[in-house]
Amino acid sequence: MTDETRGAPHVKNLTADNITENVNIINSKCPNPRSKYLLEKAVQHLHDFARETRLSTEEWMMTIKFLTEVGKICTDVRQEFILLSDVLGLSLLVDSIDHPKPATGTEGTVLGPFHSHDAPHHTENGGTVSHDPDGEPMLVLCTVRDTEGKPIQDAKIDVWETDSKGFYDVQYANRETPDGRAVLRSGKDGVFWFKAIVPVPYPIPSDGPVGGLLKHLRRHYYRPSHFHFMFEKPGYDHLITALYLRGDPYEGSDAVFGVKESLVVDLGTVSSEQAGEYGVQEGSRLLSYDFALVTEEETRQLKEEKAKAAWEKQGMRMRLLDGLPVPDVD
Amino acid sequence: MTDETRGAPHVKNLTADNITENVNIINSKCPNPRSKYLLEKAVQHLHDFARETRLSTEEWMMTIKFLTEVGKICTDVRQEFILLSDVLGLSLLVDSIDHPKPATGTEGTVLGPFHSHDAPHHTENGGTVSHDPDGEPMLVLCTVRDTEGKPIQDAKIDVWETDSKGFYDVQYANRETPDGRAVLRSGKDGVFWFKAIVPVPYPIPSDGPVGGLLKHLRRHYYRPSHFHFMFEKPGYDHLITALYLRGDPYEGSDAVFGVKESLVVDLGTVSSEQAGEYGVQEGSRLLSYDFALVTEEETRQLKEEKAKAAWEKQGMRMRLLDGLPVPDVD
Numbered sequence: 059m060t061d062e063t064r065g066a067p068h069v070k071n072l073t074a075d076n077i078t079e080n081v082n083i084i085n086s087k088c089p090n091p092r093s094k095y096l097l098e099k100a101v102q103h104l105h106d107f108a109r110e111t112r113l114s115t116e117e118w119m120m121t122i123k124f125l126t127e128v129g130k131i132c133t134d135v136r137q138e139f140i141l142l143s144d145v146l147g148l149s150l151l152v153d154s155i156d157h158p159k160p161a162t163g164t165e166g167t168v169l170g171p172f173h174s175h176d177a178p179h180h181t182e183n184g185g186t187v188s189h190d191p192d193g194e195p196m197l198v199l200c201t202v203r204d205t206e207g208k209p210i211q212d213a214k215i216d217v218w219e220t221d222s223k224g225f226y227d228v229q230y231a232n233r234e235t236p237d238g239r240a241v242l243r244s245g246k247d248g249v250f251w252f253k254a255i256v257p258v259p260y261p262i263p264s265d266g267p268v269g270g271l272l273k274h275l276r277r278h279y280y281r282p283s284h285f286h287f288m289f290e291k292p293g294y295d296h297l298i299t300a301l302y303l304r305g306d307p308y309e310g311s312d313a314v315f316g317v318k319e320s321l322v323v324d325l326g327t328v329s330s331e332q333a334g335e336y337g338v339q340e341g342s343r344l345l346s347y348d349f350a351l352v353t354e355e356e357t358r359q360l361k362e363e364k365a366k367a368a369w370e371k372q373g374m375r376m377r378l379l380d381g382l383p384v385p386d387v388d
Numbered sequence: 389m390t391d392e393t394r395g396a397p398h399v400k401n402l403t404a405d406n407i408t409e410n411v412n413i414i415n416s417k418c419p420n421p422r423s424k425y426l427l428e429k430a431v432q433h434l435h436d437f438a439r440e441t442r443l444s445t446e447e448w449m450m451t452i453k454f455l456t457e458v459g460k461i462c463t464d465v466r467q468e469f470i471l472l473s474d475v476l477g478l479s480l481l482v483d484s485i486d487h488p489k490p491a492t493g494t495e496g497t498v499l500g501p502f503h504s505h506d507a508p509h510h511t512e513n514g515g516t517v518s519h520d521p522d523g524e525p526m527l528v529l530c531t532v533r534d535t536e537g538k539p540i541q542d543a544k545i546d547v548w549e550t551d552s553k554g555f556y557d558v559q560y561a562n563r564e565t566p567d568g569r570a571v572l573r574s575g576k577d578g579v580f581w582f583k584a585i586v587p588v589p590y591p592i593p594s595d596g597p598v599g600g601l602l603k604h605l606r607r608h609y610y611r612p613s614h615f616h617f618m619f620e621k622p623g624y625d626h627l628i629t630a631l632y633l634r635g636d637p638y639e640g641s642d643a644v645f646g647v648k649e650s651l652v653v654d655l656g657t658v659s660s661e662q663a664g665e666y667g668v669q670e671g672s673r674l675l676s677y678d679f680a681l682v683t684e685e686e687t688r689q690l691k692e693e694k695a696k697a698a699w700e701k702q703g704m705r706m707r708l709l710d711g712l713p714v715p716d717v718d
Contacts, residue, residue, distance in 0.1 A: 069640055070647045072477065074484045074694075077645065081477035084641075087606040097605065099441050101476055103433040108481050110702060111429050112695045112713055115486040118478075122469045129459010129469075139452045139459075146431055147402065147411035148448075151438050154404045156445040275427065276417040310399055311414075315407065317400045364404075365442045372440060383442055 078105040091384040127267040135228040137171040141268045144168055144314035145277075157295055158360040162205035163352035167316040169298045170286065172226040173218060177239035184336065186253045187240045193222040193255025196343040197328050197336055201248040202289060205350050209248030213351070216241050216288040217252070224260025251336060256325065256343050257283040259308050272313070281313055282306035289349065295357035301347055323347060408435040421714040457597040465558040467501040471598045474498055474644035475607075487625055488690040492535035493682035497646040499628045500616070502556040503548060507569035514666065516583045517570045523552040523585025526673040527658050527666055531578040532619060535680050539578030543681070546571050546618040547582070554590025581666060586655070586673050587613040589638050602643070611643055612636035619679065625687035631677055653677060 072080055081101050088094040107113070128138045143149045149168045157166045187198075198217070202210045218239035220226050227237045244250045261279035263269060272279055283306045289297040302309065302322045309317060326344035333340035358381060365383050369376040377386040402410055411431050418424040437443070458468045473479045479498045487496045517528075528547070532540045548569035550556050557567045574580045591609035593599060602609055613636045619627040632639065632652045639647060656674035663670035688711060695713050699706040707716040 071649050072645050077477045077481050085605050103437045104478055107429055107433045112485055113482055118482045125469050126459050126462045129456050132456045139455050147407045148434055151407050152443055152448045155442055275415050315402050319401050
């Protein structure tokens, strides 16, 4: 229904049958068509959820209490709402909607709540990203290219991982300086490399309300061993991804649904020649991967195709505004 | 789909097309059938919302930030998530689902975020509920009966209202003792009465994230003048309601959608006889209403009918568990 076909709102005498339409009429004064559309859809789904399930006051108050606790436990370095979004599969879904990939591009996955903005910038390749003496040393030697195999130089690459105990630096109350994270630049031939440690599986934070939800659902808290990578380069779509170690006990049951077969890797072994070239021990572990970034233009086209398919499925007349769908009211 | 017909979850390689089903398979280990059903429906609606709107990462992160702020501003005496639920019409909807009323029962409305549990208990009728010297005195003289008109004695009745400036006691940082609220008992013939002040319209708290949302939506913050009542009596369905003053400028545009025609009243005038009987000034304002409580049994039957209609509309096989629908997996 468009604004034009809507009557004046009837805000009195609202019932389960007429409230949704009238709340949306009231909200329709919003001058931003995208906000208006998002609110209309959110209200429709929230109300349908309550009507379909016959949601009780007690259940809704428990939900209010849960959401309040999720908000309360958030700090500058802990984002429990992102964790909630992660364990409900919503984070992966939004990434796949916003960053669709052709078969030739590296797949994306969940950002997770542990990326920070204070990682040290490495001006040259070869730096040490993890200083944990208990971690098993691992050379990371990768390339970043476009989908046609052409190297991309000077891409900005955020990398981050846990320490050998499965904790990110930000999870330590006494953290003084960032560790296990860095911002790098790809060099000539799209190569970037650094010294890190072999990732380990770890539990997502389970002492908060999201942990309580997982316990209630009889789900485990673990993520399989992985290493995070995030790429930025003008002209290319932002890529948030991670590499997963094959054979991890949680490879098939990641608590946040991030694993994709194309991102699962076997660790290699540093050869004698590589040991000399990169200044690490021969025989130590090696993580290698060739990342492929998709152009912004190709991403835009893919998103447009998928958006059109989605609204045709709903039988709606839509148009794109800044690349995002809004109702076509003409 | 029932658990029996579901295969093992495929938690790897999730895409926008297969993630919802697989998240729900993972969540289906929950032994509580009602929780499992609520989670399944919540995940379905959340994911459908993202897919239908082509939700962007930026939009989702703004939502995460908004929800975090809603949680952060909550205190023991401020519940911003209830306020959010109120302004989206969800609170009124849930009340109408959980407390359906036959035509003979008093309609319910939103509880709002300002009910507290520390109101003074008045052991006798006739007490003073509001001590605000700037308020216009109002005698409240009501009865509570069943739907056949039989008086209900000894019902527990919570009443609450703002002061003359439109603020509830709990909104004052320096609040020392409750005011503008009380817990009463109906006497013989179901009568209850007390001294209060004429309600005034007031803005819901607009200095938090929900206020920001209303501003973005170009909505006003006002609730029309009203007085809250909540009834409890064994054997009768809990009634949360309020009375609204006819002619209020916000009667037709309540920010939280609570007004119902049957709850809108004209204030009367205290007669000479009433002035003597109730110890108030002749000619002062009078709020009178006959409330009708619905039995638990009648409410149960109404809820069951409406639940069955809702699941038949969805074409689902359901059964009731403690009065609430769950999928029928037999």
